[in-house]
Amino acid sequence: MAGFGWEVYAIGMFAACFAGISKGGFGSGAAFASATILALVMPPGMALGIMLPLLMLIDASTLRPYWRQWSWPDARLLVLGGVPGVVLGAVLYTVAEPDVFRLLIGAIALLFVGWQMAGRLGLLQIGKRELPPWGGVVSGVVAGFTSFVSHAGGPAVAVYLLSKKIGKTPFQATTVLVFGLINLTKVIPYAFLGIFTRETLLFDLAMAPFALLGAYIGVKAHRLMPERLFFAITYVLLTITGSKLIWDALT
Numbered sequence: 668m669a670g671f672g673w674e675v676y677a678i679g680m681f682a683a684c685f686a687g688i689s690k691g692g693f694g695s696g697a698a699f700a701s702a703t704i705l706a707l708v709m710p711p712g713m714a715l716g717i718m719l720p721l722l723m724l725i726d727a728s729t730l731r732p733y734w735r736q737w738s739w740p741d742a743r744l745l746v747l748g749g750v751p752g753v754v755l756g757a758v759l760y761t762v763a764e765p766d767v768f769r770l771l772i773g774a775i776a777l778l779f780v781g782w783q784m785a786g787r788l789g790l791l792q793i794g795k796r797e798l799p800p801w802g803g804v805v806s807g808v809v810a811g812f813t814s815f816v817s818h819a820g821g822p823a824v825a826v827y828l829l830s831k832k833i834g835k836t837p838f839q840a841t842t843v844l845v846f847g848l849i850n851l852t853k854v855i856p857y858a859f860l861g862i863f864t865r866e867t868l869l870f871d872l873a874m875a876p877f878a879l880l881g882a883y884i885g886v887k888a889h890r891l892m893p894e895r896l897f898f899a900i901t902y903v904l905l906t907i908t909g910s911k912l913i914w915d916a917l918t
Contacts, residue, residue: 675708676873683721683874687881688888690725690843702818703776703908711768712760716862718818719853720871721878726847728882733840738833742844744803745810745824749849752811752820757856759816769916772817776909779822780902798830807845814849815856821846 682701689700701721705714760768798806806827814820824845828838857863 671870678704678708679717679870679874680877682718683877684881684884686718686722687725687728687878687883688885689881690722690846691729691882691885691888700776700905700908703772703905703912706769706772706912707908711765711772712862713864713867715768715816715818716857716864716867717870717874719850719857719862720868721874722818722846723850723854724875725878725882726843726850728879729843729886730847732886733836733843735840736836737840737844738828738831738837741803741828741831741833742841742848744800745807745827745841745845746848748804748807748809749811749814749820749845750852752808752813753815753849753852753856754811755808756812756815757860760856760860760862766916768816769912772819773909773912773916775813775817775819776905776912779819780905780909782822783902797832798827802830803827810845811849811852814846815853820849 682704685704686701702714702718705717709717806823809823810820813823821842824842828841833841
């Protein structure tokens with residue numbers, strides 16, 4: 668594929684593997700770091716178009732290990748809100764310039780880090796009170812929108828599921844199901860808006876083995892790797908890449 672140097676392929680391999688590890692073992696919350704990283708070396712729309720098929724491949728490969736371990740009532744509410752959220756994201760994409768998406772992706776990355784750190788420091792009481800059903804729908808809308816514009820729906824879903832206190836594995840299984848369904852709803856608007864191209868799909872073919880490798884590692888790491896270590900690495904990556912994207916958008 669003309670126009671892609673070895674460094675882009677190297678970054679793509681890392682991004683695909685990282686997305687697989689996150690979605691396979693750590694609740695999808697950090698998978699969007701992959702799109703953030705790719706957006707540093709290519710237009711945001713191309714980065715989004717490359718990551719969606721890879722994320723769907725990871726969804727399919729991680730569905731079986733968590734089959735029927737999800738909380739269906741919670742998943743249903745989140746997907747119910749996710750569909751209109753995807754529609755809102757598609758509308759924004761039709762009127763926004765690429766720099767708007769660089770700014771959004773960068774801002775969401777930094778907000779994610781801030782949200783996580785505030786929760787760990789006790790500044791936010793995340794998950795202390797159970798959210799009502801309408802909270803699941805609202806979380807789904809936010810997840811659908813942020814998923815469309817940056818594949819970053821994980822935090823919104825996490826806020827709702829953490830309030831339900833459903834346990835580590837049901838939490839993971841529910842996020843796999845929810846984002847598997849939300850990602851399916853994104854295919855048609857992505858195709859209609861020209862986000863998928865021959866170039867992005869060929870790049871996906873080259874990156875698919877690394878996404879599957881990451882998913883395999885993630886499922887294993889779900890039981891073995893300290894979550895704190897994984898997210899510490901994620902916070903550093905997101906802070907650097909998010910800041911760079913905001914700088915690029917503003918300058």
